[in-house]
Amino acid sequence: MINVTIKNGERIRRKQDQLCRGAMKACVKKGFHATSMREIADAAEISLGSIYNYIEKKEDILFLLHKDFLGRIYRRLDESAENFDDPTRQLFNAIREVFRLTSELRDQALFIYTETKSLSKEYLQEILKNESEFVSKIETLITNGMDAGVFKCKNPSILANFIAFSFAIIPLRGWNLLVKNTEDDVVNEWIDLFSLRLNVESVSDDLNRGPNRMGK
Amino acid sequence: MINVTIKNGERIRRKQDQLCRGAMKACVKKGFHATSMREIADAAEISLGSIYNYIEKKEDILFLLHKDFLGRIYRRLDESAENFDDPTRQLFNAIREVFRLTSELRDQALFIYTETKSLSKEYLQEILKNESEFVSKIETLITNGMDAGVFKCKNPSILANFIAFSFAIIPLRGWNLLVKNTEDDVVNEWIDLFSLRLNVESVSDDLNRGPNRMGK
Amino acid sequence: MINVTIKNGERIRRKQDQLCRGAMKACVKKGFHATSMREIADAAEISLGSIYNYIEKKEDILFLLHKDFLGRIYRRLDESAENFDDPTRQLFNAIREVFRLTSELRDQALFIYTETKSLSKEYLQEILKNESEFVSKIETLITNGMDAGVFKCKNPSILANFIAFSFAIIPLRGWNLLVKNTEDDVVNEWIDLFSLRLNVESVSDDLNRGPNRMGK
Amino acid sequence: MINVTIKNGERIRRKQDQLCRGAMKACVKKGFHATSMREIADAAEISLGSIYNYIEKKEDILFLLHKDFLGRIYRRLDESAENFDDPTRQLFNAIREVFRLTSELRDQALFIYTETKSLSKEYLQEILKNESEFVSKIETLITNGMDAGVFKCKNPSILANFIAFSFAIIPLRGWNLLVKNTEDDVVNEWIDLFSLRLNVESVSDDLNRGPNRMGK
DNA sequence: AATGAATGAGAATTCATTCAT
DNA sequence: CATGAATGAATTCTCATTCAT
Numbered sequence: 001m002i003n004v005t006i007k008n009g010e011r012i013r014r015k016q017d018q019l020c021r022g023a024m025k026a027c028v029k030k031g032f033h034a035t036s037m038r039e040i041a042d043a044a045e046i047s048l049g050s051i052y053n054y055i056e057k058k059e060d061i062l063f064l065l066h067k068d069f070l071g072r073i074y075r076r077l078d079e080s081a082e083n084f085d086d087p088t089r090q091l092f093n094a095i096r097e098v099f100r101l102t103s104e105l106r107d108q109a110l111f112i113y114t115e116t117k118s119l120s121k122e123y124l125q126e127i128l129k130n131e132s133e134f135v136s137k138i139e140t141l142i143t144n145g146m147d148a149g150v151f152k153c154k155n156p157s158i159l160a161n162f163i164a165f166s167f168a169i170i171p172l173r174g175w176n177l178l179v180k181n182t183e184d185d186v187v188n189e190w191i192d193l194f195s196l197r198l199n200v201e202s203v204s205d206d207l208n209r210g211p212n213r214m215g216k
Numbered sequence: 217m218i219n220v221t222i223k224n225g226e227r228i229r230r231k232q233d234q235l236c237r238g239a240m241k242a243c244v245k246k247g248f249h250a251t252s253m254r255e256i257a258d259a260a261e262i263s264l265g266s267i268y269n270y271i272e273k274k275e276d277i278l279f280l281l282h283k284d285f286l287g288r289i290y291r292r293l294d295e296s297a298e299n300f301d302d303p304t305r306q307l308f309n310a311i312r313e314v315f316r317l318t319s320e321l322r323d324q325a326l327f328i329y330t331e332t333k334s335l336s337k338e339y340l341q342e343i344l345k346n347e348s349e350f351v352s353k354i355e356t357l358i359t360n361g362m363d364a365g366v367f368k369c370k371n372p373s374i375l376a377n378f379i380a381f382s383f384a385i386i387p388l389r390g391w392n393l394l395v396k397n398t399e400d401d402v403v404n405e406w407i408d409l410f411s412l413r414l415n416v417e418s419v420s421d422d423l424n425r426g427p428n429r430m431g432k
Numbered sequence: 433m434i435n436v437t438i439k440n441g442e443r444i445r446r447k448q449d450q451l452c453r454g455a456m457k458a459c460v461k462k463g464f465h466a467t468s469m470r471e472i473a474d475a476a477e478i479s480l481g482s483i484y485n486y487i488e489k490k491e492d493i494l495f496l497l498h499k500d501f502l503g504r505i506y507r508r509l510d511e512s513a514e515n516f517d518d519p520t521r522q523l524f525n526a527i528r529e530v531f532r533l534t535s536e537l538r539d540q541a542l543f544i545y546t547e548t549k550s551l552s553k554e555y556l557q558e559i560l561k562n563e564s565e566f567v568s569k570i571e572t573l574i575t576n577g578m579d580a581g582v583f584k585c586k587n588p589s590i591l592a593n594f595i596a597f598s599f600a601i602i603p604l605r606g607w608n609l610l611v612k613n614t615e616d617d618v619v620n621e622w623i624d625l626f627s628l629r630l631n632v633e634s635v636s637d638d639l640n641r642g643p644n645r646m647g648k
Numbered sequence: 649m650i651n652v653t654i655k656n657g658e659r660i661r662r663k664q665d666q667l668c669r670g671a672m673k674a675c676v677k678k679g680f681h682a683t684s685m686r687e688i689a690d691a692a693e694i695s696l697g698s699i700y701n702y703i704e705k706k707e708d709i710l711f712l713l714h715k716d717f718l719g720r721i722y723r724r725l726d727e728s729a730e731n732f733d734d735p736t737r738q739l740f741n742a743i744r745e746v747f748r749l750t751s752e753l754r755d756q757a758l759f760i761y762t763e764t765k766s767l768s769k770e771y772l773q774e775i776l777k778n779e780s781e782f783v784s785k786i787e788t789l790i791t792n793g794m795d796a797g798v799f800k801c802k803n804p805s806i807l808a809n810f811i812a813f814s815f816a817i818i819p820l821r822g823w824n825l826l827v828k829n830t831e832d833d834v835v836n837e838w839i840d841l842f843s844l845r846l847n848v849e850s851v852s853d854d855l856n857r858g859p860n861r862m863g864k
Numbered sequence: 865a866a867t868g869a870a871t872g873a874g875a876a877t878t879c880a881t882t883c884a885t
Numbered sequence: 886c887a888t889g890a891a892t893g894a895a896t897t898c899t900c901a902t903t904c905a906t
Contacts, residue, residue, distance in 0.1 A: 006890070031334055033249040035874060049878080049892050058876065078721075113388075114330040118247060132392055160406045161393050162385070169381050172329075177350055177377050189374045196412045222865080222889085253901060254437070263867050275900060438869070463766060465681040469897060481871050484898065504665050545820075546762040550679060564824055590837045593825050594817070600814050604735045604761075608780055621806045654886080685880060695888045697883085706880060 004062050006053050015054045019044045021070045023061045028107045032062050032115045062115060063123040069105070069112045070130050073167075074102045077137060087145030088200055092191050094141065095163060098185040102167045109171035137163045145198065152199035159197065168188045217275045217342075222269050231270045235260045236284045239277050242334070243324045248278050259325035277332060285328045286346050289383075292317045293353060296409045305418055308407050310357065311379060315403045316381045325387035351380045362413065368415035375413065382406045393401040434492050438485050447486045451476045455493050460539045463487060464494050464547045492552045495555040501537070501544045502562050505599075507568060508533045521579030521631055524623050527595060531619040541603035555639065567596045577630065584631035591629065600624045609624045649774075650708045654701050667692045668716045671709050676755045680710050680763045688716075698789045710763060711771040717753075717760045718778050721780065724749045725785060735793030736848055738841050740790065743811060747835040750815045757819035784814045793846065800847035814838045 006012050022044020027035045037058055041048040055061060080097035084090040102109045119127060139160035145151035153159055169190075170183060177186055222228050238260025243251045244276040252275055271277060296313035300306040318325045335343060355376035361367035369375055385406075386399060393402055438444050454476025473480040477608055487493060493544045512529035516522040534541045551559060571592035577583035585591055601622075602615060609618055655658050668715035670692025675683045685706060689696040703709060728745035732738040750757045767775060793799035801807055817838075818831060825834055 001351055003417075011890085027894090033247075034334075036874080048876095048891050050890075051896090052877065053890065114333050117326065117330050128391060135392060141259065155397070155401070155405065157396050158393065158402060159388055162409070164403070165385050165389055168388075169378070172384075173377055173381055176351060177368065180373050181371070185371065188375060189371060189378070189415060193378070195414050197409050227865095252899080257868095265868060265902095266866050268902070269865065440868090443869085463681075465679075466766075479871050480897095481873090481899080485869065488898095490897065542765065546765050549758065549762050550893080560823060567824060587829070587833065587837060589828050590825065590834060593821055594837070594841070597817050597821055600820075601810070604816075605809055605813055607776060608783060609806065611807050613803070617803065618806060621803060621810070625810070625841055625845050629841050646884075659886095670893050672882070689889095697881095697890090698886075701886070819885080 002063075003056055004054055006128075012054060015046065015050075016064055017068075019046060019051060019054060019061065022046070022061075022062050022079075024065055024108055024111070027115075029112045031111070032118055038197055038201070059118075059120055059123065062119060063127070064126045066086075066112060066116065066119065066123075067130070069108060069126065070134070072105075073098060073101060074130070074134055074137070077134065081141060087141070087148050087150050088195075091138075091141045091145060091151075092195065095191060095194070096187055098167055099170070099190070100183070103170040103174075103183045103187075106174060107169045109168065113171060131164070135160050138163050142198070147171070152201065159194070163190075163194060166194075218279070219272050220270055228270055231262065233284075233369055235262060235267065235270060236275065236280050238262070238362075240281055240284075240324055240327070243281070247327070248334055255330065275334075275336060275339065278335060279343070282328060282335065282339075282343045283346070285324060286343065286350070288321075288355070289314060289317060290346070290350050293350065296351075297357060303357070303364050303366050307354075307357045307361060307367075308411065310354075311382075311407060311410070312403055314383055315406070316399070316431070319386040319390075319399045319403075320385045322390060323406075325384065329384055329387060347380070351376050354379050358414070366416065369413070372410045375410070379406075379410060382410075434495075435488055436486055439543075444486060447478065447482075448496055449500075451478060451486060451493065452481060454478070456497055456500075456540055456543070458611060459497070461542045463543070464550055474589050482527060491550075491552060491555065494495055494551060494617055495559070498544060498548065498551065498555075498559045499562070502559065502566070504537075505530060505533060505567070506562070506566050509566065512570075519573070519582050520561075521582050522625075523573045523577060524568075524627065526570075527623060527626070528596075530599055531602070531622070532615070535602040535606075535615045535619075538603045538606060543598065545603060564598075567592050570595050574630070582632065585629070591626070595622075595626060598626075650711070651704050652702055660702055663694065664712055665716075667694060667702060667709065668697065668712050668730070670694070672713055672716075672756055672759070675763075676759045679759070680766055689784060707766075707768060707771065710767060711775070712763065713823075714760060714771075715769065715778070716776045717756060718775065718782070720753075721746060722778070722782050722785070725782065729785075729789060732778070735789070735798050737797050739789045739793060740843065741784075742786075743814075743839060743842070744835055746815055747771070748831070751818040751822075751831045754819045754822060759761060760785075761816055761819060779812070783808050786811050790846070798848065801845070807842070813839075814842075840860065 004012060008016075022042075023035075023040045026039045027042035031033070036085055037051065038048055040080060041051055042060065043050070046054075055064070077098050080094040081090050084093055089098060104184075116124070135157075139156050142153055142156040142160055146153055146156065169177065170186065220228060235256070238258075239251075239256045242255045242259035245251075254264055255268055256277065257290065260267075262270075271280070281405065293314050294308055296310040297306050300309055332340070332343060351373075355372050358367060358369055358372040358376055362369055385393065386402065435443060438576055448599075451472075454474075455467075455472045455633075458471045458475035463533050470480055470482065472493065473483055476483070479485075487496070508531050509526055511525040548556070548559060567589075571588050573584060574585055574588040575593060578585055578588065601609065602618065652660060667688070670690075671683075671688045671708055674687045674691035675681075678684055685699065686696055690710065692699075694702075703712070725742055725746050728736050728742040764772070764775060783805075787804050790799060790801055790804040790808055794801055794804065815826065818834065
């Protein structure tokens with residue numbers, strides 16, 4: 001994907017990881033453009049020249065950051081969904097889990113959401129494809145529930161998008177929301193909203209707000 | 217707020233407006249950092265040197281763009297709400313109208329939403345205050361309905377935030393949503409979602425999806 | 433030709449001239465690549481940033497240097513040829529004059545001859561076109577003499593190229609030639625060589641080696 | 649001359665040869681400065697680090713390239729001259745042979761001629777000494793002919809320089825000359841020119857343009 | 865007030881050379 | 886000896902801001 005001078009693939013992965021961690025730390029504060037390669041190098045503890053053994057150009061870092069971040073989000077969605085068989089629990093538990101992750105990574109999420117636009121066309125397309133797949137996964141969780149007769153939904157595609165979009169609310173509007181509310185208040189409100197729309201008779205409280213990872 | 221050398225207030229406002237229109241045109245394409253003052257000057261048809269009679273530094277332009285954009289959004293909310301007395305119509309008509317405006321100004325909205333972070337602390341606070349007031353206005357529309365006994369809502373503050381947040385979905389996720397759906401599909405889905413949550417018995421279709429600006 | 437931000441055409445010419453003089457001074461010593469933009473800026477007494485108001489990229493300077501240098505050479509050829517009507521005097525006087533100029537500008541000529549290769553394709557083509565015209569001009573001087581019956585020559589094109597080429601000998605091999613000989617020795621030898629080949633019965637000494645610019 | 653860490657002289661020579669071949673291939677395309685050590689290493693199929701066992705610094709490569717190239721040219725001159733006893737045949741056959749070699753190695757010759765200037769003083773002196781010896785060799789061929797009474801020449805030193813210089817015409821001006829002429833046209837023209845100057849009564853055609861290497 | 869040329873600090877990137885393995 | 890990753894000085898170029906006209 002990214003053309004580099006280094007031959008050892010394992011080393012590339014290791015260093016790009018190191019680079020990502022440092023770059024994220026540095027970029028979150030000031031945004032991508034405003035963060036110089038020197039600052040990234042310092043934060044990643046890789047020498048300035050060395051960075052260019054693992055990337056071709058600064059923008060590659062932004063791309064890596066996106067891939068890395070989205071990867072973590074998607075993995076959380078997958079893993080959360082695997083914990084339940086019941087479609088209702090499966091969906092809403094996954095929502096809760098991903099929501100918690102984006103809240104936890106609030107600054108990083110804000111950074112990613114606002115810097116996607118800075119990607120060049122080629123990279124943007126790849127990232128948007130990733131995001132599409134993420135939405136599709138949510139849509140599948142919805143249609144599974146519909147097939148099982150527990151959800152009613154006219155347009156699962158739109159709802160899946162809404163759900164994916166809802167994960168951004170703490171990063172984007174936490175400055176206002178969290179003044180009077182906790183993250184849990186917010187996610188519960190979303191879940192109530194979506195469960196109403198899915199015509200779920202009773203997302204029983206122990207289920208909806210119960211402890212995480214209750215196992216199957 | 218912005219310290220300028222010019223005395224004539226009216227002239228300042230006129231030129232800053234001209235500057236805004238040009239700057240928005242120029243910045244929407246490439247983002248704020250990537251747009252040079254020269255490009256902004258060209259787009260605004262003001263000479264490069266002259267710009268600095270009306271602003272102090274480049275960031276001032278970003279601030280002006282935010283103020284200008286948010287002003288237009290808020291004005292739309294106000295004007296829409298004034299068209300109805302009935303709280304249900306008042307709220308949902310306003311949602312529809314503002315939604316349509318952000319969809320229409322999709323590129324500008326995306327620009328504003330993603331560049332807010334670039335504002336310096338001082339400016340950011342002012343912009344966030346504006347946004348808070350916007351959310352408060354929505355919250356008032358909700359509580360009015362509650363007082364009138366037509367809405368039920370446990371936490372109007374969160375819901376108002378959700379509604380404000382929902383306006384961003386076309387700018388931020390239109391690339392995915394609008395592949396299979398129209399803007400109207402999307403706004404109707406939001407309205408259904410929110411009306412369900414507000415326990416509105418029947419947002420009758422002629423009301424909910426009726427023609428715009430039907431007058432009182 | 434070169435895209436610049438400055439509008440005033442006269443100013444562009446003036447500054448590009450200033451830039452050329454400085455750049456030539458700086459580049460002659462170390463070659464084009466080894467001379468940094470900062471050194472050029474210092475030599476030209478133009479600030480580093482200002483230079484980029486009058487060129488787009490460093491290579492433009494090399495192109496300007498070529499154009500400027502070749503222009504001076506060609507002008508000398510034209511002016512010299514105008515001084516005589518007699519084809520023999522016309523040709524050999526011009527040779528002598530141009531030869532003297534390239535000897536005088538020995539360092540600059542060496543620089544130009546050895547850095548032509550560094551030009552990008554587009555610029556190279558334009559410069560080579562210039563050079564072609566220069567050779568054609570010499571060829572015309574030869575064919576004029578042939579038409580007048582004073583020169584005999586099987587292949588004026590090759591000979592014109594030889595003559596053009598011969599101007600480079602002092603810049604390129606002066607380090608060896610000028611150990612034992614003067615520039616005049618060298619040019620006289622060339623002239624003898626070429627006049628023999630043109631079958632000129634007697635390039636009388638007063639003509640051949642006589643004072644410069646004797647008028648018509 | 650070049651200080652290296654390796655002891656084994658034979659190995660040094662072998663690797664430097666390999667380096668030369670690769671470096672020439674790589675440098676001819678873009679010039680010496682524009683060719684990175686990595687590119688040279690790749691072209692020579694020697695690892696980047698290993699190169700520095702056989703040279704001290706990049707410039708050493710340029711020096712080696714010069715030595716190698718000039719060596720080939722000089723060897724051709726020597727060998728060609730050995731093929732004949734007759735001074736006329738000896739000189740003009742040698743000219744033809746060397747001319748053909750520089751034409752054949754046109755790109756390499758152009759590279760060498762234009763990059764000599766990039767050598768540092770120390771190396772430059774050694775290369776120029778080599779070139780001096782080359783010219784002296786030609787001068788000897790001329791004075792031999794004069795001693796034998798077949799050449800008349802006032803200044804063999806200048807003429808020898810002219811001859812040496814003439815070998816550069818295809819590399820330097822082939823782009824123009826070879827549009828209308830063949831290499832043989834060009835060399836024959838030079839030979840005619842020089843033979844006229846040497847007062848050779850008749851460089852008979854079979855001799856002058858006859859087959860190469862006709863043996864003694 | 866308007867203009868647009870001048871400025872130089874700072875950006876990304878390259879690359880010869882070194883050095884640990 | 887061979888390898889190739891690491892280094893950071895140096896390079897070109899950009900651009901917000903200033904300032905003379």
